[in-house]
Amino acid sequence: MLNWSDLFKYIKLSLGLPSGFIEKTDAEIKEWIILTTIPAFSQYFPDTAVAGIDVNQAKYRTDNHNVYKFFDTEVPELPIFDIRFCHFSQEGDLMMGHPIEGVWGMGELREWAVYVFTARFTKQFSSFNFTYKFIQPNKVRIDGYEHIGGTGYVAVEYEREQPHDLRKIPNAMKKDFMDLALADLKIQIGTIRTMYGDSAITTPFGDIPLRGDTLKQEGNELRDKIIDKLSDGSAPGIIIDIG
Numbered sequence: 001m002l003n004w005s006d007l008f009k010y011i012k013l014s015l016g017l018p019s020g021f022i023e024k025t026d027a028e029i030k031e032w033i034i035l036t037t038i039p040a041f042s043q044y045f046p047d048t049a050v051a052g053i054d055v056n057q058a059k060y061r062t063d064n065h066n067v068y069k070f071f072d073t074e075v076p077e078l079p080i081f082d083i084r085f086c087h088f089s090q091e092g093d094l095m096m097g098h099p100i101e102g103v104w105g106m107g108e109l110r111e112w113a114v115y116v117f118t119a120r121f122t123k124q125f126s127s128f129n130f131t132y133k134f135i136q137p138n139k140v141r142i143d144g145y146e147h148i149g150g151t152g153y154v155a156v157e158y159e160r161e162q163p164h165d166l167r168k169i170p171n172a173m174k175k176d177f178m179d180l181a182l183a184d185l186k187i188q189i190g191t192i193r194t195m196y197g198d199s200a201i202t203t204p205f206g207d208i209p210l211r212g213d214t215l216k217q218e219g220n221e222l223r224d225k226i227i228d229k230l231s232d233g234s235a236p237g238i239i240i241d242i243g
Contacts, residue, residue: 002166002174004030010178011185023189032188034164037181039079044230046081046159047168049074053140053154067141070156078161083134086142087155134158173233176226183223190216 008026015022024032051070053060060068072078132142140156162168169177193212 001171002169002177004166007033007166007178007181011182014182015186023192024185029185032185033181036184037177038162038164040227041169041177041180041230042081042161044234045162045170045173047162048084048157048159050155050157053156055152055154062139064141066143067135067139068154069139070158071138072160075160075163078163080134080136080138081159081161083132083140083156083158085157086130086132086140087157088130176229179222180226180230183219183226186215186219187223190214190219
């Protein structure tokens with residue numbers, strides 16, 4: 001699991017400065033990554049969470065009869081991007097003939113599958129086919145739910161910005177996230193250093209060339225590369241029917 005200590009170490013070693021000199025403190029680096037890197041990464045690989053709505057409680061309701069609030073109780077300050085699914089009670093499926101129980105053996109599987117398919121297909125044209133839409137910052141409009149007297153509990157699965165403690169960064173994307181953070185920091189430091197021209201910084205370890213333009217260019221090139229990779233990695237798979 002990625003943490004801030006490992007990320008700081010990676011960034012400083014990757015910059016390859018003999019003195020370890022960076023214009024920014026760890027706190028300032030962290031602030032910049034939260035402001036730039038995490039939101040950018042989250043656009044391609046957001047975190048997912050689930051929140052419940054009790055439509056009978058006033059705190060979830062709004063002035064609009066079919067618009068409800070939902071709350072991120074884990075990390076409430078994180079921006080919510082969109083809703084993936086709304087999960088309703090199974091009464092609609094059961095009304096359309098969905099089997100109550102599963103199968104007890106292979107002999108029942110064929111008939112069970114037919115009932116499930118029929119129920120789900122029919123539900124699309126019934127009053128139980130609710131539609132929903134995300135309304136920023138934390139609301140969902142559910143059309144058709146109250147029309148059938150819908151009451152009770154709705155589970156909302158939604159996408160949000162990655163938590164700022166980095167614990168939810170996917171392990172498979174850890175290196176890409178660190179490189180994106182490195183790129184954002186190179187751009188920031190390079191921009192600062194370009195204001196001082198081609199001079200050098202004098203330190204106890206000797207003079208260090210600023211290389212502002214070079215550092216900024218390296219950062220932009222690395223960032224473009226990582227964003228392209230994230231974009232390709234987050235694209236949905238395409239199924240081609242050649243039958």
